[in-house]
Each structure stands twice: as structure tokens, then as C-alpha cells.
Amino acid sequence: MDRLFNVQIARFHLEHRDCYVLQGICEGDEITGKNIFAYMDRERLPVKVTDLSGIEVRKKYLAKGLEIDREYFIWIKLPKEIGSYKKLSVFQKVEEEQKQIYRLPASNLLKQQNEVNFCVDAISESAGGKMSVSGWAASKDPYQIEVQDKKGTRIEAEIKFHQRVDLAGNFPEGHLCSQAGFQLEYQKPASSKVKITVSASGLKSGYTVGSSAAGKAGQPSYFTKGMAYLKRNGLERAIKRTIEKVMRVDLHIEENYGKWRKKHFISREELEEQRRTKFERRPLISIVVPLYKTPIPYLKEFVESIQNQTYENFELCFSDGSGEDSPLTDTLNELQKKDSRIKVIYTKRQMQISENTNCAIQIATGNYIAFADHDDLLAPNALFECVKAVNENPRIDVLYTDEDKITMNGKEYFQPHFKSDFNIDLLCSMNYISHLFVVKKELLKQVGCLRQEFDGAQDYDFILRCVEQAKEICHIPKALYHWRAHKDSTAENPESKLYAFEAGKRAVQAHYDRLGIEAVVTNGEYLGLYKTRFVIPNEKPLISIIIPNKDHSADLDKCVQSILTKSAYPNIEFIIVENNSTEKETFAYYSKLEAEHPCVHVVCWKDVFNYSGINNFGVRHAKGDYLLFLNNDTEIINNGCLEEMLGYCMRPDVGAVGARLYFEDNTIQHAGVIIGFGGIAGHAFIGSMREDNGYFSRIICAADLSAVTAACMMVKRSVFEEAGGFDESLQVAFNDIDFCLKIRALGKLVVYNPYAELYHYESKSRGYEDTPDKVQRFNREANRFLAKWPDILEKGDPYYNVNLSLDKADFSLKV
The missing domain is CATH 3.90.550.10 (Spore Coat Polysaccharide Biosynthesis Protein SpsA; Chain A)
Known part of the structure; x- marks a missing residue:
């Protein structure tokens, strides 16, 4: 949001229908009657500005992710013959220039002038075709509601009115009737479509409930919501919102992560300082990596990211599970000749992921084992941060870091995952730990290696077994692992990896079974998410x-x-x-x-x-x-x-x-x-x-x-x-x-x-x-x-990442 007034609600005064009200906020100059100008075509209109401030305003806008303490109301006196004009335009004076903040055709104004301020909040359908609709209407007098089918025949409906104290802040003129909220129930007719009409003080508004109006959990249809969002926010923002909903992607984070990375990217001077650091404890870290016909350019980039680490006491343990006549042999031999820290184990047969990773573990001699995939990248300070944490707390058995994704060409970083500190119930809902994962060798010996029966979710099963036995678990809130992925695709069809999601469900179930906790694990709302239902004993507690x-x-x-x-x-x-x-x-x-x-x-x-x-x-x-x-x-x-x-x-x-x-x-x-x-x-x-x-x-x-x-x-x-x-x-x-x-x-x-x-x-x-x-x-x-x-x-809250904003409630990046 810039320094201009941002209109949140536009409506008519509850009592004086020649007064139009713009309700909104501004992070720039104070809004007054001296810097707001309203016109019907070129005729200037009288304008008055009032404001509300305090705790309730702050709460309201924190809900929208904004740090706002003051809300403004622009009261515009309209001419009598609105129909003889073309449009209403409102401007704000900023640095001697008038900038438009609102515009509405006169035809829209005329339509609104005869309508009740009316909103449907929720629609649901119960068994037997019973429809329930709730919402509110703002008027100075009690209002009436009528329900009709598409032929205009009246439908019997049970209507209950109730208070809506939460609306008071939106109508400071103080003439809101006490029973503004409503809930109505009616039997769904055969024709499906139903029109709800609200009337009060000679004004009337209508709302059509279609055959698919009761969406998930009884909400108004996506089309209805989408059209309302388009009307309030314009085409560009509506398109962005649609993409976010369909793709489940927060475009705001995507747009800003590149800028964020530049601001927080570790400098060359800091990296040099890390290379000069002498730790009291200098554990050997074994990075174990299963290979399977890895594209050579990706493999070389991965190795380069390891060799560029500011902490140099590591070994890179590859297991090539590509089988006989592996296309990687020459490259791996060349890498080994150039760097003695690179170790490779070969097999003549092709191997699945767990067996392949376990072979890499067999040749690892480090104090800690770090797990990585063959085509990903590590940030240059990844191992340094892990060793730093171990020096600060030698009891640490398990470490994990934040991560992001990198495009296939290695040029753009996206989808940062800034994680919670250790969170067992979140971990049982999804494998949020993932990469980078580092475990003390003694703990690995205690819990055992990866298990082939969990292939597809072998890392999930392994992580759960490790955290069950770990004395200390350390989360490093830095994106130190870069997962290579296609940015503009929805990845592979998730249905093609059903075996992996099924393995994940079994991994969580096995976790509860080991702990002796009676629970049933099922798939969550999306593949890769899991829901736990704990078994309640026959003798139900009070x-x-x-x-x-x-x-x-x-x-x-x-x-x-x-x-x-x-x-x-x-x-x-x-x-x-x-x-x-x-x-x-x-x-x-x-x-x-x-x-x-x-x-x-x-x-x-x-x-x-x-x-x-x-x-x-x-x-x-x-x-x-x-x-x-x-x-x-x-x-x-x-x-x-x-x-x-x-x-x-x-x-x-x-x-x-x-x-x-x-x-x-x-x-x-x-x-x-x-x-x-x-x-x-x-x-x-x-x-x-x-x-x-x-x-x-x-x-x-x-x-x-x-x-x-x-x-x-x-x-x-x-x-x-x-x-x-x-x-x-x-x-x-x-x-x-x-x-x-x-x-x-x-x-x-x-x-x-x-x-x-x-x-x-x-x-x-x-x-x-x-x-x-x-x-x-x-x-x-x-x-x-x-x-x-x-x-x-x-x-800071251990369950909220320090890289995320405290000024917004939506887990946005900290600017």
C-alpha cells in the first residue's frame, strides 16, 4: 500500500441517501477535508472527513495483515440529479498533485442508492435439502426478508435476527438497527435457484442462491466470492487472487523473495570471516548422497556447492545406484582424483533409494551425517552454521535448517520454507523438516539406517525415528538448502506418487506404534498431509x-x-x-x-x-x-x-x-x-x-x-x-x-x-x-x-520463524 488513501468500503449513508461514504486507510499523509476532492464530472462536491482510531481498529486491520491504527471516513454530498452525470471521481492531493483514489459510474451510484447495505456471509445445505443462509443487513430501521423461487413464488422460511456488534465500526453514523444479523432456513425447492430479497425503509436488495451455492463447509460459491473480489479490487488483483487460490501459491511472497534474498544474502566478507573461524570442536561431517543416473551438470553443480563450504572438515560420500555401465563413472572418478574428500561406492545392480543411501552411509566416517539429494545445492555457510550450533550446545543430536527451491537453470530462488522450531505434531502432519537434515553418528547407529519398506517416504520414517531418541534437536532458521525444481509447473501428478504418500502415512503410524500411543493415521486434506485420530477409551472421561x-x-x-x-x-x-x-x-x-x-x-x-x-x-x-x-x-x-x-x-x-x-x-x-x-x-x-x-x-x-x-x-x-x-x-x-x-x-x-x-x-x-x-x-x-x-x-516465538513478519498475521516475509 502506498501513500494514497486505500478504499476498503464504498456505500451510502444509512439515513441520508444523498451522502456517499468511502471508508479506508492511508499509510501516508493524514487525510483531511483539505486534501480530498470529489467531483461529479467536473462539478466539485462538498466533502467531510472523520476518523476512528484505537485498539479495535488495530485488531481489525491486523486481521488483514496491516499495521493500522486509524481508519478514515470520507463523506461526500451528492447532487440531486445523479442520473444527469456520468461519473463520480475522488482525488487526493499529494505533493501539489491530485491523484485519483476512487471512480464509479453514475449508473452504479443510482443503483446503489436504492439498495440496502446487505451481505451474505455463509450458505450451507444439510441432509434432506434444508438450506441455511446467514448474513447481515445495515439499515436504520428493522428490515424484512423474503425468499422466492425462480418463478417468484414465496418460499416459507424460518428467519432469526440477532445482534451484530462487530458492524458498529463500519457505520459510525450510529443508526444501525439492533438486530442487524440474520439466519434463515428453508427447504430447497425443485427449481434449485432461490432469490433472497431484503427490504428496509423503501430500499431493496436481492441475492440469488444457485444450485451450487453451498460450497465447502457451507460457504458462498467461489464465483460469487470472485465477482465480489473483482468488484472491490479490480481485474489485476482479482486475477492474482485467482492464481493464488487455484495454485495454492502466495504470489506476494514469490514476488518479494528475490528482493528479500538480496537484502539478507551472506556477504563475501562474512564468508571469509567464517573460513577464518577456529572452532573448539571440529567434527567431521559426512554428506551422504545416493546417485542414480544424475545429469552430469547438476552433479557438478552440487559438488561445487559442497566444495565452496566455509567449513572444510567434511567428506562427500556418494553411492552410485545407477547399475552396471553407469553414465556417472568417469565423472565420479575425475572428481575423486581432484578432491580426496570425495568417496564413492559402486554396485553392479540398480538400487532403490533406501538401499542406495545406506550404502553411502556405510562408507561415512564422520561424527555427523548430513543427507542431501544428488541434484540440489547447499548454501556456502550450511555446514558452518551446523558446526557453530554444535559448539554452542554439544548435546545436539539432530539439526535441520530452512530451505527454498531453485529453478532448474539455477538462476532463481523461490518458495522459501521458513520453518518452526521442533514441532512434533506438525511433523506428524507433514514432513516439514525435510532438508537439510543432519544427525549425530551415534544416534544413527542407535535407530538404524533407512528402511526399504518405507521407500518414497524413507526420509520421513528415518527423521521420526531420530527425533524420538534425540536428546536435543536444533533448528537453524536460515535457508541453507536449495531444492532444485521446476518453478512454473505443478510438478508431477501427485497421483503418480501415491505409493510415497501411502508410505508416509505408514511412517507416522509406525511412530505412534513405537511410542505405544493408540492412534489411527489417515490422509489429510491434500496428499502429503496426514491426520491423526487418537483412540479414546471405552470408558469416556468426563x-x-x-x-x-x-x-x-x-x-x-x-x-x-x-x-x-x-x-x-x-x-x-x-x-x-x-x-x-x-x-x-x-x-x-x-x-x-x-x-x-x-x-x-x-x-x-x-x-x-x-x-x-x-x-x-x-x-x-x-x-x-x-x-x-x-x-x-x-x-x-x-x-x-x-x-x-x-x-x-x-x-x-x-x-x-x-x-x-x-x-x-x-x-x-x-x-x-x-x-x-x-x-x-x-x-x-x-x-x-x-x-x-x-x-x-x-x-x-x-x-x-x-x-x-x-x-x-x-x-x-x-x-x-x-x-x-x-x-x-x-x-x-x-x-x-x-x-x-x-x-x-x-x-x-x-x-x-x-x-x-x-x-x-x-x-x-x-x-x-x-x-x-x-x-x-x-x-x-x-x-x-x-x-x-x-x-x-x-x-521470539519458537514456533514462528524469525524471518517472517510480526506485523502481519499471514506469515509474510519480514521486510
Whole structure:
């Protein structure tokens, strides 16, 4: 984003339909009525500029990956006869020059002027053809909704209206009706297509639900979303977005990685300094490489990258599995003559990958064994960084580095993979470690060499066996390994390598079997990703679901009913912590709920609001060995939600488990917490689309993290007590993150499980941090959190790579 005003939303004033509103942001000069100019054709229009600032604006734009504290509203007074003009143009004055920031044909303005501000967030279809549509409409008066088939015949629909507090920031004129949100259900007609019409105050808008409208997980169709994105952002950005979605490639990272590499590339002076470095420990590193009819130019480039290492105490151990009459023999003999550190073992028969690699291991005499492929490249400081780490911590048994890809001609680097520190649950979801992988020779002897029965995923199986036995595992956050690949192709058809993915699944299953953990491993959302389902014993442990609540009985009912109707888990209790409600309907609802469901217990907290204190109080009334902390404005989506969380939580090494949460519009609200986001901590991938994978599929893979949100968090009761519960000095903010860090300090894992999915209608219950007292409290609690955890804030989150930005939630490169 440049210094120009960036329009996020364009609409009409809720009440005054001769006023057009541009809502947006600007990282440059302050936006005022003096530097914004609006015209209908050449007629200048009156303009007023207002702004909003503070915590809620910051949260909102962090969700979009932007560090923004102020949002502007440009109010434009339109002429009476819009139809007699051709277009609206808006300009910003920058350095004495007027630059256009917005343009809209008058015909579009006329159409919008007669429409309700209306949005469909989600569409789903259940068994039996029952359709559910949710969204919102912004108007100053209550609005009506009508559903018709394509012939115009009215369709009976059940419509529920509810609050949408989250919309308040978009409509500062303050005339938004209280029940802006809606959810409607109707029976899908034979004609399939249905038109939803919203009308209010003489305005009307329509939305057509087609036969394929209910997409994955009940979202509006890709076509509908794509057209909306095109309308908001223009053709160029829409095309880029389409490529990103189809190819699952982040073009922003691709475009910037070349520039990033130039900025961070190790200099010649630094390389010379490394060559002069004298380490106390100078282990011999054996680089083992299986060869199979390798193209000679690639082989020579690989060898050259090894010979250019700034750490020179290595040996390069080749096993040529090409078989009799190998095309590599002459080249290998020549290389050996020129460099005594190159060793080669030949066989007369062709060999598969595991056997071939094991032959190379047999001739290795080093203290550490490094694994590499025959046509890839190592950065010149790769071995130096490994030896440096071993000198700093001699207990290290396993090392791995970050990696990227290099084009076949060796001229361009792309797809950098900046990895997490050791992350066993991410490793069981995919082989994220891959290259460069280095293991101490003693550990290799202990676990054994590569196993032929896992060919295709032999490295995955080997890595899992190594990390199971390693005393210390070191991650070096530098892209020291360059994997040669075609940049513009989708590689080989994945279906052709089904044997490799099947081997990977068996490797993860074997890992659990060795550890005595009852689990079933299946393929994940894409080939190469894996899902673990932990076996829950026949005697199901009691889960105590603790839900704080103040009024908002409709939200609470939706939350409770979603569990009672969707989850089949048999052994639960609800501890609803009543927190100073004032509405009679709330207490009537409590009585009804307890009468109808013996598993529901309402307990009363009579002190001032304190999220930590309320939850600690709830635990004192709970009987379960597992505690599920749940906000009253959540709704579970998948039937196995509780089992998904419980399965991980039952593991002895796990203390807490979090879930994947969505806003009502099916964007990501929570996919884990990263320490350092926004200066303190924030949600990973907030604002991403529900169907997004995230950086190297991190949204859709189970993984260990430093923290998860307590809006939905399961904890072992024993761990809760050992950690001392929630810190009651953190009344509202950071208490869940602080609690997770206390669990981590006990040596327990905090796991993000994307297969437990819920909606989180955030901020409905407590509203926004929009008063001086709330802001002061927030700052006070932020300072306490910073004082309690200075080390992790200084060193960085171990599950988030230092090369990635803390200013955005999408794992972008740090600029």
C-alpha cells in the first residue's frame, strides 16, 4: 500500500441517501477535508472527513495483515440529479498533485442508492435439502426478508435476527438497527435457484442462491466470492487472487523473495570471516548422497556447492545406484582424483533409494551425517552454521535448517520454507523438516539406517525415528538448502506418487506404534498431509464445559444446543458461570435449561467482571478430568469436535488443545496464537478465507504452538491445577496466552487442532475496547504480561520463524 488513501468500503449513508461514504486507510499523509476532492464530472462536491482510531481498529486491520491504527471516513454530498452525470471521481492531493483514489459510474451510484447495505456471509445445505443462509443487513430501521423461487413464488422460511456488534465500526453514523444479523432456513425447492430479497425503509436488495451455492463447509460459491473480489479490487488483483487460490501459491511472497534474498544474502566478507573461524570442536561431517543416473551438470553443480563450504572438515560420500555401465563413472572418478574428500561406492545392480543411501552411509566416517539429494545445492555457510550450533550446545543430536527451491537453470530462488522450531505434531502432519537434515553418528547407529519398506517416504520414517531418541534437536532458521525444481509447473501428478504418500502415512503410524500411543493415521486434506485420530477409551472421561455468561441467552442457547445436538460424546457437563446478568429472560432460560438437561449447572459469580476469576471459579464447581473453556458466543460446527480436542489432550505430553475458529463471514478468527504479533501476541492467519491452507498448510495441519485462545481451549485438570489456573490480575486481556505459557513452562505441549471447528461471534458479549477505562485497563494488563514473559518476547516465538513478519498475521516475509 502506498501513500494514497486505500478504499476498503464504498456505500451510502444509512439515513441520508444523498451522502456517499468511502471508508479506508492511508499509510501516508493524514487525510483531511483539505486534501480530498470529489467531483461529479467536473462539478466539485462538498466533502467531510472523520476518523476512528484505537485498539479495535488495530485488531481489525491486523486481521488483514496491516499495521493500522486509524481508519478514515470520507463523506461526500451528492447532487440531486445523479442520473444527469456520468461519473463520480475522488482525488487526493499529494505533493501539489491530485491523484485519483476512487471512480464509479453514475449508473452504479443510482443503483446503489436504492439498495440496502446487505451481505451474505455463509450458505450451507444439510441432509434432506434444508438450506441455511446467514448474513447481515445495515439499515436504520428493522428490515424484512423474503425468499422466492425462480418463478417468484414465496418460499416459507424460518428467519432469526440477532445482534451484530462487530458492524458498529463500519457505520459510525450510529443508526444501525439492533438486530442487524440474520439466519434463515428453508427447504430447497425443485427449481434449485432461490432469490433472497431484503427490504428496509423503501430500499431493496436481492441475492440469488444457485444450485451450487453451498460450497465447502457451507460457504458462498467461489464465483460469487470472485465477482465480489473483482468488484472491490479490480481485474489485476482479482486475477492474482485467482492464481493464488487455484495454485495454492502466495504470489506476494514469490514476488518479494528475490528482493528479500538480496537484502539478507551472506556477504563475501562474512564468508571469509567464517573460513577464518577456529572452532573448539571440529567434527567431521559426512554428506551422504545416493546417485542414480544424475545429469552430469547438476552433479557438478552440487559438488561445487559442497566444495565452496566455509567449513572444510567434511567428506562427500556418494553411492552410485545407477547399475552396471553407469553414465556417472568417469565423472565420479575425475572428481575423486581432484578432491580426496570425495568417496564413492559402486554396485553392479540398480538400487532403490533406501538401499542406495545406506550404502553411502556405510562408507561415512564422520561424527555427523548430513543427507542431501544428488541434484540440489547447499548454501556456502550450511555446514558452518551446523558446526557453530554444535559448539554452542554439544548435546545436539539432530539439526535441520530452512530451505527454498531453485529453478532448474539455477538462476532463481523461490518458495522459501521458513520453518518452526521442533514441532512434533506438525511433523506428524507433514514432513516439514525435510532438508537439510543432519544427525549425530551415534544416534544413527542407535535407530538404524533407512528402511526399504518405507521407500518414497524413507526420509520421513528415518527423521521420526531420530527425533524420538534425540536428546536435543536444533533448528537453524536460515535457508541453507536449495531444492532444485521446476518453478512454473505443478510438478508431477501427485497421483503418480501415491505409493510415497501411502508410505508416509505408514511412517507416522509406525511412530505412534513405537511410542505405544493408540492412534489411527489417515490422509489429510491434500496428499502429503496426514491426520491423526487418537483412540479414546471405552470408558469416556468426563469433560466439564465451562461457559461464562452475562445475559445474551440466545447466544448461549446456540452454543449449548450446538453441542447437545451435534456432538455424540456421551460424558459431558456444562458449568455456566452467571456473571451479573440483568435481564429476567436470562434467568428464566437458566431454569429451563437446567430442568431439561441434568448435565447443565448454573453457578453465580457475584464479583465484578474478571475473565480469569470467572473461569477459575467455574473450575471449582467442575467434576471433570478435562476442562473445556468455551465462550458463550461460539458454536461448534463438526460433530467430532469434542473428540478431536480430547484425543490430543489425553496424551501425557500435552497440556492444552485449541481449535480452528471462524468469524460469521467464514474467515479465520483463530488458527493458533503467535507471540509477538502486533507487539505482544495475536491470532495466526486471522482474516484468511476459510478455504485457505495458510503458509505451507499451517492452517489445516495440527501443530504445537506457544498458545491458543481460551474462547475454545481444552485443558487437563491436573495441568490446570499444576499451572495455578488463570492469572486473576489479568482481568480481560492476555490471560489465556499467559496461561498457555505457564503450561509450556511445565514442559507440556499446547496443540492447535484444525479438525475441531467452531464459529466465534467475537465481542458480542462484552462489546469493544472503546472507553478510556477499558483502554487504560488493556494497557495495564499488557504491561503485566510483558513483565512476566520477557524472554519469549525478546527471543521470539519458537514456533514462528524469525524471518517472517510480526506485523502481519499471514506469515509474510519480514521486510
